[in-house]
Amino acid sequence: MLTAINPKLPMRDKNVTKDFYLNKLGFKTFGSTEYDDYLMLEKDQIQIHFFSFKELDPKENYGQVYIRTDNIDNYYKFLLDHKTSIHPNGKLETKPWGQREFSVLDPDSNLLTFGQSI
Template sequence: MNTTPDTMPTTAPAPTIWPGLQANDAPALIDFLVGTVGFLRTAVYEDGDRVAHAQLDWPEGGGVMLGSYDPSAPEGTCGTPGTAGAYVVTDRVDELYERLVAAGVRVTTEIEDKPYGSREFGILDPEGNRWSFGTYRGEPRPGAAS
């Protein structure tokens, strides 16, 4: 457990996987993901006019990390802008779909019930990254207690 400067206890999030991506216009992508999609702006570290690192949390768990594209960065650091894809689990898939459609977001896959039990849809963000949102939380791990 950590403490904040005002001594209120905080707990680190449970370990999870965080997609990382780079953006040509990181501030605009952050604004889209926070203001339109519903991520939480947890941390944004700037280096001049660049975003060195941003952490955007998904309210229902997990999140994404991103920064400004740097073509001189070592290969393998992050993909080029517009090449990422992520699946985001949400219990409010219909509400989110309606809100994003009303906001004029480009839908790539209409909302539908899938044969594996999920209800989901897909969008493109302003950089061209593919995002899928759905109710599928994955299958239980072999040998996991139910």
């Protein structure tokens, strides 16, 4: 029986990634052990893990995660209040497939799409 999923995304600079997720997206550090080339972050009931990939070319990164939420309007407002850049093609809107969605690119061009069923 599957119980959770923790995506692993590439990062070029651990400090930059950590700063973005903590200060722009409202995540916090998971665990008490620091690893040089690995980072674990959480928010509410989800975790995202990151591995060091210093040679990553963000223009060639296709890392993507779809994150479900139960209060997308409040989270969208939180991000705007924290001056988080919303993807230019991913503004909050209701999609024909019955979801309200928006997207954000992290510093390494990992695409995070947030969605709520309507």
